[in-house]
Amino acid sequence: MKILLVEDDKTIGAGLEYSLQQEGYTTVLCNDVASGREALNKNQFDLCLLDLSLPDGSGYELCKIAREKWDIPIVFLTACDDEVNVVMGLDMGADDYITKPFRIRELLSRIKSILRRYHKDSSQKTIFELNDVRIHTLDAKVYKKGVEVNLTALEYRLLLTFISHEGQVLTRNQILEGIWDVAGNFVNDNTLTVYIKRLREKLEDDPQNPMIIKTVRGLGYKVGD
Known part of the structure; x- marks a missing residue:
């Protein structure tokens, strides 16, 4: 290498x-x-x-x-x-x-x-679909309704954490562990809230009523059925 x-x-x-x-x-x-x-x-x-x-x-x-x-x-x-x-x-x-x-x-x-x-x-599934959002992991690109969405490295890693556990409820601690090697101590519980909000604003039709990254009250977050 x-x-x-x-x-x-x-x-x-x-x-x-x-x-x-x-x-x-x-x-x-x-x-x-x-x-x-x-x-x-x-x-x-x-x-x-x-x-x-x-x-x-x-x-x-x-x-x-x-x-x-x-x-x-x-x-x-x-x-x-x-x-x-x-x-x-x-x-x-x-x-x-x-x-x-x-x-x-x-x-x-x-x-x-x-x-x-x-x-x-890169060795796993390379294309994921969440409603009208498509994630291409081989070239690290995300599209909504065919238009590329510009995500930061941390937002993209957060999305990967969600799609690799599609259908599962993830606690905030599990999400933090999923992106820990990217951001270290600078992603805490409060910062995570900000990044989830930013990701929803870029991916959801109505960020106030999210249909992709859903909140499971009292437990955490869930992507997919």
């Missing part, structure tokens, strides 16, 4: 590259947005590790480019664990983040967990 690593601290970058290669990954190491953009245009990657703060821009720019090209995992490396920055990154399409300083074994474990999830998702 080929990983794009963009890190402006050359010492940290070299150490990460060595550790990733020891695990059997092929790596392309870049130190700024410009070289990262060039690498994305010349290579097909299986995962991106992007430093958030770069000398000529930010990892957000590279995340946007990568998301336009492929459905691959994207992990931010950041020295700032401010909730606003992290949630903005997740909304832009990142799958996870890890705050510096971090232990290399933790990073490798997170990478393996995300890659397993992606492979699991």
Whole structure:
């Protein structure tokens, strides 16, 4: 598997590259947005590790480019664990983040967990239908009445959690566990309510009377019959 690593601290970058290669990954190491953009245009990657703060821009720019090209995992490396920055990154399409300083074994474990999830998702049923909504998991696209719906990474992961348990009542804790490797501590019970509301606004004909993501009072939520 080929990983794009963009890190402006050359010492940290070299150490990460060595550790990733020891695990059997092929790596392309870049130190700024410009070289990262060039690498994305010349290579097909299986995962991106992007430093958030770069000398000529930010990892957000590279995340946007990568998301336009492929459905691959994207992990931010950041020295700032401010909730606003992290949630903005997740909304832009990142799958996870890890705050510096971090232990290399933790990073490798997170990478393996995300890659397993992606492979699991792609090996199962690839097209789901919920009323007039169609979910194509191979290219991570969602359509309502034939028109593509733009979902953030976290909204999409939340939808996947629902459709993988179609017909079942999911408690809020079960839903949180389903998206935990994407958002970590920054999706709590209150934030989950916001994301369910946002997802309903994008998918339901009448978000106030949802017919796709139904509330089962006192228990949780249910998708499907």
